[in-house]
Amino acid sequence: MVLIQVLVPVLGGSVVAARSFVHGVEPLKQELYVGDLNDKWSCLNDSSVVLNVSQINDGVCDCPDGSDEPGTGACGTRAPLFYCRNEGFIPRYISQSKVNDGVCDCCDCSDELLAPAEPFYRGSQCSELQEAFEKIKKMELKKHDEGSRELRRLYKKFNLKDGNGDVDKVVLAEGIERISDQLMNRELTLSTLKTKYVEQLKTGNPLLYKFKQLDAEDIASEIARSFERVIEASRAYESLVKILDSLSDNYSRSLNDRVVNDNVRKYDFMKSQILRKISCDSKVEEEQRDQLVEYFLQELPQMFSEGKIDKPSKYIIGKITFVESMVFGKVDYVPVVISKITQLSELMSEVANGYNVNYQDSAVKEAVESYKHWLLQYQTLDHGALLPEEFIEKFKLLKEFVLASVDEILTLNSSEQIDSTLQGVLQHINFLTRKVAAYFRPDLASQIAALESTIEQLKRQLDTKRDQYRTLNNEQRGDDVRELERLKQLIFALSQQQVLTGAIDNYLYEINLGGTIYQIENAPTQNQVKIGNLQDLHLQNNDSQQSFFNYLKSTYPDQDDLFPALVSDTASEQYLFDNLHKTSNGLVLDYSGGDRCWNGPQRSAQLKVRCAKNFQITKVYETTKCNYGIELTGPIGCNLL
Structure with a gap:
C-alpha cells in the first residue's frame, strides 16, 4: 500500500520516508505512521518496540498499545479508535471491537475492508444516510421557524419587549421571520413543480x-x-x-x-x-x-x-x-x-x-x-x-x-437515412410541436431552475441574518438572563388564559404552566391528585445533546441505520449533528408540593419543553417514586438567541 516512497525532512535535519494512507487513521494523524529511511516504525506509546512498516495493519498485534493495527481490529480495544471517512456523510470514530466483525458500522463499509470475508450486513450507504439526515434536519428547522415565529407573536401579544431594547435585534428577527416565510413558500412551490415536472416528463418526454x-x-x-x-x-x-x-x-x-x-x-x-x-x-x-x-x-x-x-x-x-x-x-x-x-x-x-x-x-x-x-x-x-x-x-x-x-433523436444531419426534403418537414413538425406545447404549457424546467436559484439566494440571506443575530447576542452579556425573565412573564400571562391538557396512558393531565399540575384518572371515578405547583424555571443546557439525540430517536423511529451513525465512539460520546439541538432553549420548569403518595413523599415533577409551534404534552414518566418527568412541546421552548 506504499503510495510514494519519498523522503520527508523533520526537525533536527533528519529525514524519514513518507508512506501511503494508513487504513483506519484520520488524515491529521497519518504522519504518526511514517517510517524511517530503513522502513522501520516504532509503536506510538512504546518506542522500544520497533517494527517494519509492512507490519502495520497486517492483522497481527505487535505493539503493546495496539497502535500497529488501527485498521484491522486485531488488537481489540487496545488499538486507537477506527476512523470512518464516510465520504458523502459525516466522518466518525468507532470502537475497534466493531472492525472486521461482519457488520458495516461505517457507512462506506471501510471498517470491513480488511476482513477475511464479505460482511453479512452492510446497512445504508453514506448518500442514503445523508439524505435521511437532511430530511430530519429540514423538519426540525421548520419546527423551530414555526415555533420561534409563534413565540415572537406571543411576546408581541402580551407586550413583552426584549429587555435590552435593542432595535437592531428586532429588525433582524423580523427579517429572519420574513425570509423564513418566503423560503418555506418557495420550497413548497418547488416540491409541487418537481412532482408535476416528473409526471409531465413521463408522458411528454419519456426519453x-x-x-x-x-x-x-x-x-x-x-x-x-x-x-x-x-x-x-x-x-x-x-x-x-x-x-x-x-x-x-x-x-x-x-x-x-x-x-x-x-x-x-x-x-x-x-x-x-x-x-x-x-x-x-x-x-x-x-x-x-x-x-x-x-x-x-x-x-x-x-x-x-x-x-x-x-x-x-x-x-x-x-x-x-x-x-x-x-x-x-x-x-x-x-x-x-x-x-x-x-x-x-x-x-x-x-x-x-x-x-x-x-x-x-x-x-x-x-x-x-x-x-x-x-x-x-x-x-x-x-x-x-x-x-x-x-x-x-x-x-x-x-x-x-x-x-x-x-x-x-432527430438529428439535423441524418440525411444518410432520411431524404433531406422529408427530414426538413419532420424537423418543422417537431419544432412546431414543441412551440405549441411551450405556448400552452409553461416551461417547468426553467421555472424549477429559477426557483432553485431564488431558494439558494434566500438561504444565503437567512444564514447571514442569523449570523448577525447571533453576533449581536454574543456581544451582549446577560441576554440569557433577560430572555429567561421574559419567558417567565410570558408563562404567567399564558397561565391566566389557558390550561394545557393531554391524555397519556390511563391518565389525563392538566397543566397550568404558571400554577399547578393535576393528574386525573381516566375512569368513571376520575380520581384527581395534585402533582405540584410551579417553584422555579431555568435553562438547562448541560445534557441537551444527549436528550436531543434521544428525542430524535423517539420522533423518527424508522431510521435504524442513521442514529448509530450520528454518534462517535469517543471516550465521551460525541454527537454529530452540529448545533441542531440548540433549536430548543433547554427550558425546564420545576413543580413540587403535590399530594403525598401513599407511604411515600409528596409528588413533584420536572417539565422539559422542546421547541414547536403548538403546545402538546408528549410524554409522562416516573423518574423516582412520586417524582415525574414530563415532556412538552411549545413555542416557549424555542431558542431565539
Whole structure:
C-alpha cells in the first residue's frame, strides 16, 4: 500500500520516508505512521518496540498499545479508535471491537475492508444516510421557524419587549421571520413543480425522464473529483521535473560532488529514454475536466431535453465513446505518472541527504530547498482507486442508454437515412410541436431552475441574518438572563388564559404552566391528585445533546441505520449533528408540593419543553417514586438567541 516512497525532512535535519494512507487513521494523524529511511516504525506509546512498516495493519498485534493495527481490529480495544471517512456523510470514530466483525458500522463499509470475508450486513450507504439526515434536519428547522415565529407573536401579544431594547435585534428577527416565510413558500412551490415536472416528463418526454434517472450530475461530480487527483499528480510531476531540470542545467559539475553527479546522470538518462514517453499537462487536464463536466451537465441534458442535436448520429456514438476513453484512460494513467514521481523523488532525496555541503553550489542548494517545499506540498499524494465501482456501473448504464437512444433523436444531419426534403418537414413538425406545447404549457424546467436559484439566494440571506443575530447576542452579556425573565412573564400571562391538557396512558393531565399540575384518572371515578405547583424555571443546557439525540430517536423511529451513525465512539460520546439541538432553549420548569403518595413523599415533577409551534404534552414518566418527568412541546421552548 506504499503510495510514494519519498523522503520527508523533520526537525533536527533528519529525514524519514513518507508512506501511503494508513487504513483506519484520520488524515491529521497519518504522519504518526511514517517510517524511517530503513522502513522501520516504532509503536506510538512504546518506542522500544520497533517494527517494519509492512507490519502495520497486517492483522497481527505487535505493539503493546495496539497502535500497529488501527485498521484491522486485531488488537481489540487496545488499538486507537477506527476512523470512518464516510465520504458523502459525516466522518466518525468507532470502537475497534466493531472492525472486521461482519457488520458495516461505517457507512462506506471501510471498517470491513480488511476482513477475511464479505460482511453479512452492510446497512445504508453514506448518500442514503445523508439524505435521511437532511430530511430530519429540514423538519426540525421548520419546527423551530414555526415555533420561534409563534413565540415572537406571543411576546408581541402580551407586550413583552426584549429587555435590552435593542432595535437592531428586532429588525433582524423580523427579517429572519420574513425570509423564513418566503423560503418555506418557495420550497413548497418547488416540491409541487418537481412532482408535476416528473409526471409531465413521463408522458411528454419519456426519453428525458429516463435520462434523469441515470444520475448524470453524480457522474459529473465524480469525474470532477477524480480529475482533481489526476491534475494534482501532473502538477507534482511537472514541479519535480522542473526542479531536476534546473539542477541539471545549472549546477557546477567541476566540483566533483559524486552524489549530485551520479543522480543528475541518472536523471538525464531517464529524461532521454523514459520520461519523454510521459504525457503530463495539468493545464490541459483542467480544460479536459471542464469539458467533461460540461458534457454531462449541459450537452447531454440539452440533447435529451430538446429531443435533437445538430450533429449526425455517429457524433453521438463517437462522443460518448471518446468521453469514456478519456475518463478511464486518464485515471488509469495516474499510477504510471506516480511511479515516475517515485523514481524522481528518490533521486532528489539522495541529493538532498548526500550532497557535499562544503561545496556551497547555489544550484544544488536551491534545488534541495525547492525539493523540501515540494515534499510538504505533495507528500500525501494518493494513487488509490480513483473511480469507485458504483461510478463504473453508473457510467456503463448511461453509455448504454445514450447508444440505445440514438435512433430516437432527430438529428439535423441524418440525411444518410432520411431524404433531406422529408427530414426538413419532420424537423418543422417537431419544432412546431414543441412551440405549441411551450405556448400552452409553461416551461417547468426553467421555472424549477429559477426557483432553485431564488431558494439558494434566500438561504444565503437567512444564514447571514442569523449570523448577525447571533453576533449581536454574543456581544451582549446577560441576554440569557433577560430572555429567561421574559419567558417567565410570558408563562404567567399564558397561565391566566389557558390550561394545557393531554391524555397519556390511563391518565389525563392538566397543566397550568404558571400554577399547578393535576393528574386525573381516566375512569368513571376520575380520581384527581395534585402533582405540584410551579417553584422555579431555568435553562438547562448541560445534557441537551444527549436528550436531543434521544428525542430524535423517539420522533423518527424508522431510521435504524442513521442514529448509530450520528454518534462517535469517543471516550465521551460525541454527537454529530452540529448545533441542531440548540433549536430548543433547554427550558425546564420545576413543580413540587403535590399530594403525598401513599407511604411515600409528596409528588413533584420536572417539565422539559422542546421547541414547536403548538403546545402538546408528549410524554409522562416516573423518574423516582412520586417524582415525574414530563415532556412538552411549545413555542416557549424555542431558542431565539
